[in-house]
Amino acid sequence: MDAGRKRELEAKVYAGERLTRADGEALYATDDLAWLGRLAHHKRTELNGENVMFNVNRHLNLTNVCSASCAYCSFQRKPGEKDAYTMRVEEAVRLAKQMEDEQLTELHIVNGLHPTLPWKYYPRVLRELKAALPNVKLKAFTATEVQWFEKISGLPATEILDELMDAGMESLTGGGAEIFDWEVRQHIVDHACHWEDWSRIHRLAHEKGMKTPSTMLYGHIEEPRHRVDHVMRLRELQDETGGFAVFIPLRYQHDFVDSKDGVIRNKLQARTTMASPAESLKTFAVSRLMFDNVPHVKNFWVMHGLSLAQLSLNFGADDLDGSVVEYKITHDADQYGTPDKMTRDDLLELIRDAGFVPVERNTRYEIVKTYEPGPKLAERRAEPQQVWA
Numbered sequence: 001m002d003a004g005r006k007r008e009l010e011a012k013v014y015a016g017e018r019l020t021r022a023d024g025e026a027l028y029a030t031d032d033l034a035w036l037g038r039l040a041h042h043k044r045t046e047l048n049g050e051n052v053m054f055n056v057n058r059h060l061n062l063t064n065v066c067s068a069s070c071a072y073c074s075f076q077r078k079p080g081e082k083d084a085y086t087m088r089v090e091e092a093v094r095l096a097k098q099m100e101d102e103q104l105t106e107l108h109i110v111n112g113l114h115p116t117l118p119w120k121y122y123p124r125v126l127r128e129l130k131a132a133l134p135n136v137k138l139k140a141f142t143a144t145e146v147q148w149f150e151k152i153s154g155l156p157a158t159e160i161l162d163e164l165m166d167a168g169m170e171s172l173t174g175g176g177a178e179i180f181d182w183e184v185r186q187h188i189v190d191h192a193c194h195w196e197d198w199s200r201i202h203r204l205a206h207e208k209g210m211k212t213p214s215t216m217l218y219g220h221i222e223e224p225r226h227r228v229d230h231v232m233r234l235r236e237l238q239d240e241t242g243g244f245a246v247f248i249p250l251r252y253q254h255d256f257v258d259s260k261d262g263v264i265r266n267k268l269q270a271r272t273t274m275a276s277p278a279e280s281l282k283t284f285a286v287s288r289l290m291f292d293n294v295p296h297v298k299n300f301w302v303m304h305g306l307s308l309a310q311l312s313l314n315f316g317a318d319d320l321d322g323s324v325v326e327y328k329i330t331h332d333a334d335q336y337g338t339p340d341k342m343t344r345d346d347l348l349e350l351i352r353d354a355g356f357v358p359v360e361r362n363t364r365y366e367i368v369k370t371y372e373p374g375p376k377l378a379e380r381r382a383e384p385q386q387v388w389a
């Protein structure tokens, strides 16, 4: 990128002007990562100061049986396959109770599109979970699942959301977005929920007062222009509803081998690598700059590793996903040593180590507690430093 174009983009960012599609593509094309990080950090600091938010949550997957076979998915199993499971309502409650400790504030529930489970199972699980864990917020189901519930129940999404909310659902999850552009989507997604339905269901949730997350799966067969397009669609919907609380770039996991049976289930593996750390930082930075009307950008560290998660806080991210006891959709603890769970104290230390102020939030992104920041980075140099994998 020539110096003139750089100055033009800088001027727009510092003046708070909205960036165009061409601007987003130009930002991805730059090799000047430090410059890009500075711009994104400006925007991030303007919106969120030195805060890094987190919440303490656990993931619960009620079933891994799925009617679809999305190309990148290592989680789904077919009925009768070894390792296929579906929890009875009582089992789900028992497992959730085991996960509960004083500090758990949120359960994140996503599942396969089970071919025969009746629709009524899902609100029943939420009701029983809510009764057993009244203080825990339930963030449940992707837009893809809600569309599946429409199919199996014959009910419209508005009635489905009403019933799920009545049963205790606080928010939808952000999954199922992947990459919206059909050029890419047709090769990676194997269910019927695309941009039209995904946006319809989130719009409906926003109309009902929910704050929902939005996501993007990057680093597989898409190109940077597809990422720009993806974010621009979300930005437009956000202009309309204001209902997205956060944007979460999810790094596609190329190297997943199921630890139980050693099987590679990712059908894209032979034709993909994985986004490099530099490409990941670029994706966080450009997303922060382009998605100017979303309040927060989250790094789900299970997919990025902890060092990269810390660095991303200087490239636009201001939110880290909390303690995760079980996360199965794409990842086990990886070969680089990234753990699959952290405690509250680990998270506080990780955030302070990166030079930021830890802030605990709830599911709606309201502040629960602001913690003391750590000593300034310059003052910490004499101390032994923690190495985060």
Ligand code: SF4
Binding pocket: 066, 067, 068, 069, 070, 073, 074, 075, 076, 111, 112, 113, 144, 190, 191
């Ligand atoms: S990503 Fe979701 S819908 Fe697609 S195969 Fe996996 S579990 Fe099923």
